[in-house]
Amino acid sequence: MVGIAPSTALMRTRALSERGIVQGYEAKLSLSAIGRSVQALVAVRLRAHDRDQIDRFTARVPRLPAVLSTFHTSGSVDYLLHIAVGSTEDLRDWVLDNLATDPVVGHTETTLVFEHIQGNHGPLPD
Numbered sequence: 001m002v003g004i005a006p007s008t009a010l011m012r013t014r015a016l017s018e019r020g021i022v023q024g025y026e027a028k029l030s031l032s033a034i035g036r037s038v039q040a041l042v043a044v045r046l047r048a049h050d051r052d053q054i055d056r057f058t059a060r061v062p063r064l065p066a067v068l069s070t071f072h073t074s075g076s077v078d079y080l081l082h083i084a085v086g087s088t089e090d091l092r093d094w095v096l097d098n099l100a101t102d103p104v105v106g107h108t109e110t111t112l113v114f115e116h117i118q119g120n121h122g123p124l125p126d
Contacts, residue, residue, distance in 0.1 A: 036066070036084035039113035040091055043077040044099060047106035054078075057104055066094050077109075088112075 002009070016022040031037055046053065061081065062070040069082040085091050091110065099105050 031084045035086045038087055038091055039068075039082065039084045039116060041111045041113060042081040042083060042095060042099065043109040043111075044079040044081065044105055045076070045107040046078045046104055048104075049078075053104040057102070061098070064098055066090075082113075 004012075013022065031039065046057065057079070058070075058072065061067060061079070066083040066085050067081055068084055071080040071082075072078065073080055083091075083094065085094055091112075095108060095110055099108050
């Protein structure tokens with residue numbers, strides 16, 4: 001696509017990896033094909049901003065199987081979670097089991113995702 005030989009492309013890709021610009025490669029899975037077609041964004045507000053509680057929440061939640069991404073944010077919410085589950089019932093149960101019962105969580109607000117449109121993953125260096 002860029003008009004260079006495959007060997008040149010490989011050499012340049014390796015150089016970008018060695019310089020830390022390319023940090024890895026990942027497989028993009030079809031969430032519906034693996035039974036996780038319901039996506040949601042869950043805004044989480046903690047009860048208090050105690051460092052131990054923040055560290056515990058940050059260590060636990062991103063490792064839960066439904067969590068695709070975790071964002072620690074500023075503003076009116078402390079975290080924004082992108083999750084994928086099999087059904088709306090699974091979503092309800094996930095929020096109840098993993099957030100509503102957590103004593104550090106003060107409030108959650110769940111928004112269903114109708115469509116996830118991928119954006120640019122960042123500008124490429126010149």
